[in-house]
Amino acid sequence: MVGRVIKACRERAGLTQTELGAAIGYSEEQVSSVERGRRASKEQFLDGADQVLGAGGLISGLKKDVRESRYPKKVRDLAKLEGEAVEICAYDNSVVNGLLQTEEYVRAVFGSRRPAFSEEEVEQRVAARLARQGIINSANPTPAFSFVHDEAALCRRVGGRMVMRKQLERLLEVGQMRNVEIQVLPMDREDNAGLGGPFHLLRLKEGTAVGHNEVQRTSRLISEPKEIQILELRYGVIRAQALPPRESLAFIEKVLGET
8 A cells, every 4th residue: 555655656656666775775675665565665765755746745744654564464463453442451361461561671572482483573573562551651541451460460570670670660650650550460460360360351442352362473452252251250359369559669669679
């Protein structure tokens, strides 16, 4: 779609691919690849083409679409659902939830993957995860967020001591937002209804709910009503087993002091 828009604007301006490329610092082959949809255009390409072709912001305005097109499809699907949610609930028992991760923590998580991601793949996934975090905004009380973390996720020093300290500080910061509740499930609890693994619950505007879990190269959206009922029941029990939000923030402060 972006390529067709650029081609239409170029032809309207009466320029060849070679002339457009020369004007914005790209080769004819690069312009051709963008127009044919074979490569994603960089933001400077879009800004340059918009200015040279007199598109009045039409081409520059496509930057967000191009940026999101680089993300894995599963990320785009999840981000779309999160954008339609009125409440997002999540239980995590291994790492801090992705919506709450600092950039350094995100890089450490993806950097520990085996077999290893390429540098390009790491950058793509880091950008996608950070972009999803835009939904947590103190100026906008919707959606409401509920996060429960197993204590193990807070004690595992992903990326090293300083990375983890910044991550814990981020949790304390976000935990002060009016629409965010963060709870900790201590490891000394004898009962833990989340031993089956991490999962998300998203309650959508129209009243339906969707579940999501991701383990060992498998990302799965759950919409079957009976499975949703099980996840809702399980999450309710997990919240009851965890420390209340205020006590949880105090717990995180204690972990921070020991990190």
